[in-house]
Amino acid sequence: MAMTDITFVRGFIHMANEGYLRGWHERNGGNLSYRVKPDEVSQIRDYMAPRKWAPIGTCVPGLAGEFFLVSGSGKFMGNVKEDPANTIALIEVDSQGENYRIVWGLEAGGRPTSELPSHLMNHEVKKRVTNGAHRVIYHAHPANLIALTFVLPLDDRTFTRALWEMATECPVVFPSGVGVVPWMVPGGREIAVETSRLMETYDVAIWAHHGLFCSGEDFDLTFGLMDTVEKSAEIMVKVLSMGGKRQTITSDNFRELAGPFGITLPEKFLDPQ
Ligand code: 2HA
Numbered sequence: 001m002a003m004t005d006i007t008f009v010r011g012f013i014h015m016a017n018e019g020y021l022r023g024w025h026e027r028n029g030g031n032l033s034y035r036v037k038p039d040e041v042s043q044i045r046d047y048m049a050p051r052k053w054a055p056i057g058t059c060v061p062g063l064a065g066e067f068f069l070v071s072g073s074g075k076f077m078g079n080v081k082e083d084p085a086n087t088i089a090l091i092e093v094d095s096q097g098e099n100y101r102i103v104w105g106l107e108a109g110g111r112p113t114s115e116l117p118s119h120l121m122n123h124e125v126k127k128r129v130t131n132g133a134h135r136v137i138y139h140a141h142p143a144n145l146i147a148l149t150f151v152l153p154l155d156d157r158t159f160t161r162a163l164w165e166m167a168t169e170c171p172v173v174f175p176s177g178v179g180v181v182p183w184m185v186p187g188g189r190e191i192a193v194e195t196s197r198l199m200e201t202y203d204v205a206i207w208a209h210h211g212l213f214c215s216g217e218d219f220d221l222t223f224g225l226m227d228t229v230e231k232s233a234e235i236m237v238k239v240l241s242m243g244g245k246r247q248t249i250t251s252d253n254f255r256e257l258a259g260p261f262g263i264t265l266p267e268k269f270l271d272p273q
């Protein structure tokens with residue numbers, strides 16, 4: 001069996017390709033990472049050939065000793081399915097959470113995603129606040145969501161309400177809402193700090209005029225979250241193009257979802273009763 005036949009590696013490759021087919025990954029846009037489970041790590045020890053340690057660019061002590069499957073910097077998500085060994089990598093985080101080393105993949109050279117600080121800081125937060133349940137961090141550039149960041153005020157409440165109101169499934173799929181990061185320089189620690197701060201509360205963090213990050217338990221749920229957010233954004237773009245809302249789902253309607261769907265929506269996103 002090859003590394004690329006291992007179940008979680010196949011899941012990663014499948015998700016990268018699905019995102020590419022959706023049109024969310026022009027050129028080298030977007031990136032994906034997966035926190036590997038301990039039993040999966042022991043399954044793949046034989047494939048590992050550690051290279052040199054390199055700085056992560058931030059500090060993630062909560063991820064000391066963890067392994068991540070990540071997309072490669074400058075690599076095209078559309079090429080992952082055809083050539084996984086040259087477009088993705090397995091990395092190990094050191095015992096301080098300050099350095100990483102590639103242990104498999106990127107065979108012709110290269111580095112992990114340019115957004116590694118954001119991915120790992122998001123993982124660190126999500127591992128803590130979900131008791132280890134969340135394992136996938138996904139960054140993509142879906143056009144409708146990005147378009148909305150040029151039109152709607154850039155705050156958590158406006159985006160949460162806009163997305164919730166455009167599809168009844170939305171408050172069920174992301175009941176905690178979405179957070180918004182204003183335009184910032186991508187790729188560094190500063191934007192990673194802002195994004196991971198939002199991940200304390202939300203599973204979705206929008207980067208204005210750029211894209212968004214989603215966090216989830218597995219590949220399907222995280223891809224589905226991105227897909228749901230973008231579908232809702234697409235409906236919002238259509239509604240705005242038709243002159244805006246004439247009617248919508250109300251705050252009291254949202255409250256009615258609590259019983260049948262077992263969700264409690266934060267009152268900060270609802271109108272006072
Ligand atoms: O190129 O999307 O944010 C990957 C990116 C950077």
Ligand code: ZN
Pocket residue numbers: 029030139140141186210211
């Ligand atoms: Zn990006």
